Amino acid sequence: MNVNRILKRAAQEIKPGQMINLGIGLPTMLIEHLPDDLDVLIQSENGILGSWKKTDRAHADPFLIDAGGSYVTTRPGSCFFDSSVSFAMIRRGKLDLTLIGAFEVDELGGLANWKIPGRFSPGIGGAMELAQKTKRVVVLCSHNDKHGNSKILRKCQLPLTASACVDRIITDKAVMDVTKKGLLLREISEDISLIELQTVTDAQLMVSKQLKRF
Amino acid sequence: MNKRQTIEEAIAKITSGSTIMVGGFGCPGTPFTLIDELLRQGQKDLTLIKNDANENSIGIAKLIDNFQVKKLITTHVGLNRKVIEMMNQGEIEIEFHPQGILAEKIRTAGAGSYGFLSDIGLDTEITDVEDIIEWQGKQLKIESAINADFALIHAAHADYYGNLIYRASAINFSPLMAMAAEHVIVETPNFVSPGELKPESVHTPCAFISSIVVLDKLSEQYDLLEHHFER
Numbered sequence: 001m002n003v004n005r006i007l008k009r010a011a012q013e014i015k016p017g018q019m020i021n022l023g024i025g026l027p028t029m030l031i032e033h034l035p036d037d038l039d040v041l042i043q044s045e046n047g048i049l050g051s052w053k054k055t056d057r058a059h060a061d062p063f064l065i066d067a068g069g070s071y072v073t074t075r076p077g078s079c080f081f082d083s084s085v086s087f088a089m090i091r092r093g094k095l096d097l098t099l100i101g102a103f104e105v106d107e108l109g110g111l112a113n114w115k116i117p118g119r120f121s122p123g124i125g126g127a128m129e130l131a132q133k134t135k136r137v138v139v140l141c142s143h144n145d146k147h148g149n150s151k152i153l154r155k156c157q158l159p160l161t162a163s164a165c166v167d168r169i170i171t172d173k174a175v176m177d178v179t180k181k182g183l184l185l186r187e188i189s190e191d192i193s194l195i196e197l198q199t200v201t202d203a204q205l206m207v208s209k210q211l212k213r214f
Numbered sequence: 215m216n217k218r219q220t221i222e223e224a225i226a227k228i229t230s231g232s233t234i235m236v237g238g239f240g241c242p243g244t245p246f247t248l249i250d251e252l253l254r255q256g257q258k259d260l261t262l263i264k265n266d267a268n269e270n271s272i273g274i275a276k277l278i279d280n281f282q283v284k285k286l287i288t289t290h291v292g293l294n295r296k297v298i299e300m301m302n303q304g305e306i307e308i309e310f311h312p313q314g315i316l317a318e319k320i321r322t323a324g325a326g327s328y329g330f331l332s333d334i335g336l337d338t339e340i341t342d343v344e345d346i347i348e349w350q351g352k353q354l355k356i357e358s359a360i361n362a363d364f365a366l367i368h369a370a371h372a373d374y375y376g377n378l379i380y381r382a383s384a385i386n387f388s389p390l391m392a393m394a395a396e397h398v399i400v401e402t403p404n405f406v407s408p409g410e411l412k413p414e415s416v417h418t419p420c421a422f423i424s425s426i427v428v429l430d431k432l433s434e435q436y437d438l439l440e441h442h443f444e445r
Contacts, residue, residue: 061382062242062438063243083265122291124311125313160337
C-alpha cells in the first residue's frame with residue numbers, strides 16, 4: 001500500500017479554520033505532513049484541543065499523549081479537558097472533520113472499524129461518536145486487505161460502527177464520494193486503470209465526468 | 215479531616231469482588247503505584263472500569279495477567295494484544311462502550327443521577343432494542359449510570375483536604391471517576407497544605423475524596439515509554 005499517496009491526498013481535505021479529529025493509525029500520521037502555520041485545531045479525544053506533532057525524547061512530557069499514544073506537542077491556545085467534555089464537543093457536532101480508519105466501508109456510507117468477531121476486536125473507542133456526529137467524515141484506508149479482498153463493499157459484513165456516516169473514502173487506489181445513488185469515483189491512482197480498479201472493488205463505482213488522477 | 219493514609223491501609227479497604235474505576239488514558243493518569251499495591255495484596259474477582267487495558271505488562275495489564283480481574287468495562291484495548299487474546303479465549307469478560315458514553319455514564323453516576331438518553335450506536339449491535347424508547351418524537355437509547363465501590367486516581371497535586379489538580383492529558387476520566395465511586399483513593403507526588411492550591415485551579419473538589427496516598431517520588435513506570443519513539 002502506498003501510504004504516502006493516501007496521506008498526501010488526505011492533507012488536501014484539511015482547510016484553515018477547521019477543528020479536526022484524526023483517528024488512530026493512518027489519520028494520525030497525517031499531522032506530520034501539515035505545515036506548521038496551518039490555522040487548524042486538532043482535537044484528540046483523550047482531552048486536548050490544539051494537539052500537534054509528535055515530539056522527541058528531549059521534549060516529550062510523560063503526561064501528554066494523543067489518543068493514539070504518541071507523545072505530542074500542543075499549539076499555542078490549546079486546552080485540556082476531561083473525557084466527558086471531550087465527547088460533549090464531539091456529540092454536539094462541534095468538529096468539522098474526522099479522518100478515520102476502516103476495516104470495511106460500504107457504498108451506503110456504512111463504516112466498520114471496531115470488531116472482527118473472534119479475531120481482532122480492539123473496541124469502539126471514540127469511533128461511534130465521531131462517525132455519527134462529526135460534520136464531515138472521511139475514511140482513510142487501504143483499498144484491499146493483505147489477502148487482496150476489497151475493503152470497499154456493497155454492504156459491510158462486520159459489525160457496524162455507524163451506518164450512513166461516511167462522506168468520502170480515500171484509499172491508495174481511489175478517492176470516492178458517498179452519494180445517494182452510491183459511490184462516485186472522483187479520483188483514481190496513477191498506477192491503475194479504471195477496469196483494474198473495478199475488479200479489485202466489491203462496490204459498484206459510478207465514474208465522475210471530471211475524473212482526475214492522483 | 216486528615217485523609218492521608220499509608221498505601222497499605224488505603225488499598226486494604228478493597229475486598230475481593232469489588233468494582234473499581236481506574237483513571238488514565240494510556241499511561242497519563244494511570245495510578246501505577248496504587249495498582250502495584252493491589253497486585254501485591256492480591257484481591258481477586260475484580261471488575262475494573264478503565265478507558266483502556268494499558269499496554270502489555272503495564273498498569274492494569276499486570277492485574278489482568280495475574281488473574282485478579284474477572285471483567286473489564288472499557289472502550290478500547292487495541293494497544294494490548296494479550297488482553298484481546300485473553301478475551302478471544304474467554305479468560306476475561308470485556309464490555310465495550312463508546313468512549314464518550316462510558317465517560318457520560320460515569321459522570322451521570324457522579325452527579326447522583328441514574329441514566330440519560332442518547333442516540334449513539336442505535337442501529338449497531340451494542341444496542342439492545344429493549345433499551346430504546348420514544349422520547350420527544352425521537353427514538354433514543356436509555357444509558358444507565360455506572361458507579362463503583364472504589365476509584366483509583368493519580369493527581370499531579372493534592373492538598374490536605376483532597377482538592378486535586380491533574381496534569382495535561384492525565385485528566386481524562388479521573389475527575390468523573392472521583393465523583394462516581396463510593397470510596398476514592400488518590401495517589402500524588404505533590405501533597406501540599408491548605409491554601410497552596412489556587413482555588414480556581416482545582417479540578418476535583420475535595421468533597422469526593424476519601425484517602426490520599428503520598429508518593430515520595432514517581433517511579434520509573436511514570437517515565438516516557440521508550441518504544442513509543444520507535445514507531
